[in-house]
Amino acid sequence: MIGLAPPAYDPAAPTTATTLPVAAGATVRAYVRELLRRHRGAFALLVGVNAVAVTASMVGPYVLGQVVDRLAAGARELRLGEAVALFAVALAVQTFFVRLVRLRGAMLGEEMLADLREDFLVRAVGLPPGVLERAGTGDLLSRITTDVDRLANAMREAVPQLVIGVVWAGLLVGGLALTAPPLALAVVIAAPLLIAGCRWYFRRAPAAYRSEAAGYAAVAAALAETVDAGRTVEAHRLGARRVALSDRRIQEWTRWERYTLFLRAVLFPIVNLTHTAVLCGVLAIGGFCVLRGWMDVGQLTTGALLAQMLVDPIGIVLRWYDELQVAQVSLARLVGVRDIEPEPGDASVRPAGRSVAADDVRFGYREGVDVLHGVSLAVAPGTRLALVGPSGAGKSTLGRLLAGIYGPRSGAVTLGGAELARMPAERVREHVALVNQEHHVFVGTLRDNLLLARPGAGDPELWTALAAVDAEGWARGLDAGLDTEVGSGGRTLTPAQAQQVALARLVLADPHTLVLDEATSLLDPRAARHLERSLGRVLDGRTVVAIAHRLHTAHDADLIAVVEDGRISELGRHDDLVAAGGAYAALWRSWHG
Structure with missing residues (x-):
């Protein structure tokens, strides 16, 4: 049995699973x-149309109240024809405007949802690349899918229905007060019960729903990580441990689900009790007033009908306000990207040349834990620099700093004397490009995938770029050539072909400085060697920083930097480093056999 308290385990566990922030209130x-x-x-129009529909719905109780008054007065001619005609007209007006309310409400919801999605996409695309790289897979996935789905329902239904319910309830209470002011006391008497129940519920619901959403994100993260690393899990026999972790996350999530269900199970009976209290109060107060002669029977009849009609709008308001509690959490998670400070960029900062330099650079992914320790490096224009060293030494991190993906914690990375961290991201991408071993084929044609790098490129340029990366042969063998649909639902490209497409984009982008992070790792050694020679002709004259474990890349480079424990331990040409007999010489002998 679930008690009044939230789940006993520490709710901070799932809420800290998120990497991107949740927006403040x-x-x-x-x-x-x-x-x-x-x-x-659109809101004003929705309120106006709804007001007409509610006013038309109140005609029936007033007409019936007048009929009851005539009966009570002993009238022999009730003029039912006029009453029925007036009621029919009111019903027709109400039907038309209710339909219009639903239409306008649906349109408003879709327009707001479209704005929300567009705002989230624009803001997410503008985030610093390093922030997105460090964001958890499960958190990103749950925001894009679950949170958007919850908000879709709220925007389409909750917001318009809440507006409708508030206007409806307000007009009914106003009509009740105008018809028979004493009957409005019934609403005043019952209101404290509803207010107390809602305060109890809404003091607990937002935090519970936030923990529920964070718990679901933790479940998604655990499952996504297990699937992504399935081979590693299998190789190290971690299946039982990953299943136990997933079970624990699911249990935590379901406990929050049960708790939020308990909150609703308390609120809804209070709402029903409030409805009963209002109706009983109207009948009791109205009956007393009628017996005292302070009110007509027709007024009591109209008041009772209006009080009964309050059931629907109050139910709508509370139902959809509860839905908004869930949506508010999702909205806070989506709007949370606004709390991330954009990359500082000064449009006046421009590189005065093509030289790349790192000056006493320190950087770490976590506070107080540095990956790079005082790295200094100068790369002249047109130089081919190879970064080599053991795994985990910081080669890829240094490459990302040189590409402007990350900004150093201290020190400076400059291009032509201008700090990359101070330049707008768009300007950095004009000069420096990063290609790593993770490539994505977008849904669309092969041409569409290539034109991402240069939208105005013609077919001859596209074929030239494909030829430069040894992809022309298989590309011309496709059924529709450049117009072949690739990606999900189309032609599936092999990892090696996807890598060649990414490198062809690089050729089309035509930056003067390139950072290649094991960009040919998905090709077999012989094909990779051939491709690198082909790329060598294309990249001639450009500054290239190549991160690789295959030392033939280092052999062909103009300059080699050996990275060990976040520091550059050796720097020089291949022959000089081999002759020195240091760390690079040991790597070369080990690799060359």
Whole structure:
């Protein structure tokens, strides 16, 4: 049996699983106000149309109240024809405007949802690349899927229905007060019960829903990591441990699910009790007033019907406000990207040349733990620099700093004397490009995939780029050539072909400085060697920083930097380093056999 307290385990465990921040209340409220300003005309129209529909629905109780008054007065002619005609007209008006309310509400919800999705996409794309690289897979996945789905329902239904319910309830209470002011006391008497129940619920619900969403993100993260690293899990016999972790995350998530269900199981009976209290109060107060002669029977009849009609709007408001508690958490997670400070960029900062340099650079992924320790390096324009060293030494990290993906914690990385960290990201990408071993084939044609690098390129340029990376042969063998659909749902490219497409994009982008992080790792050694020779002709005259475990890349380089424990231990040409008999010489002898 679930008690009034939340689950006993530490709720901070799932909530800290997220890497991207969750927006503070002020950020969420500011974004909601911005959405309302954008769509204030549509909101005003929805409120106006709904007011007409509710007013038309109140005609029936008033007509019936007048009929009851005539009966009580002993009238022999009730003029039912007029009453029925008026009721029919009101019903027709109500039917038309209710349909219009639903239409306008659905349109408003879709427009707001479209704005939200576009805002999230634009802001996410503008985030610093390092932030997205460090973001957890499960957290990103749950935000893009689960949170968007929850918000879709809220935007399409909850927001319009909440507006409708508030207007509906307000007009009914106003009509009740105008018809018979004493009957409005029934609402005042029952209101404390509803307020107390809602305060109890809404003090607990937001935190519970946040923990529930974080728990689901932790489940998604555990499952995604297990699937992504399936071969590693199998090789190290970690299956039982990963299953136990997934089971624990699922149990934590379901406990929060049960707790939020308990909260709703307390709130809804209180709401039903409030409805009963209002109706009983109206009948009791109205009956007393009628007996005292302070009120007509027709007024009591109209008041009772209006009180009964309050059931629907109050139910709508509370139902969809509860839905908004779930949506608010999802909205805070999506809007949370606004709390990430964008990369500082000064449009006036421009490189004065093509030389790349790192000056006493220190960098770490975690506070207080550095991966690079005081690295200094100078790369002249047109130099081919190879970064070699054992795994985990910091080669890829240094490459990302030289490409401007990360900014150093201290020190400076410069291009032509200008700090990369101070330049706008778009300008950095104009000069420096990073290609790593992880490549993505986008859904679309092969031409579309290539044109990402240079939208205005013609077919001859595309074929030239493919030829430069030894991909022309298989590309011309495709059924529709450049117009062949590739990616999900189309032609599946092998990892090696996807890598060649990525390198062809690099040729088309035509940056003067390249950082290649094991860019040919998915090719077999012979094919990789042939491809690197072909690329060598294309990359002639460019500055190239190549990170590789295959030392033939280092053999062909102009300069070699050996990275060990986050420091450059050796720097020089291949022959000089081999003759020195240091760390590089040991690597060369081990690799060359």
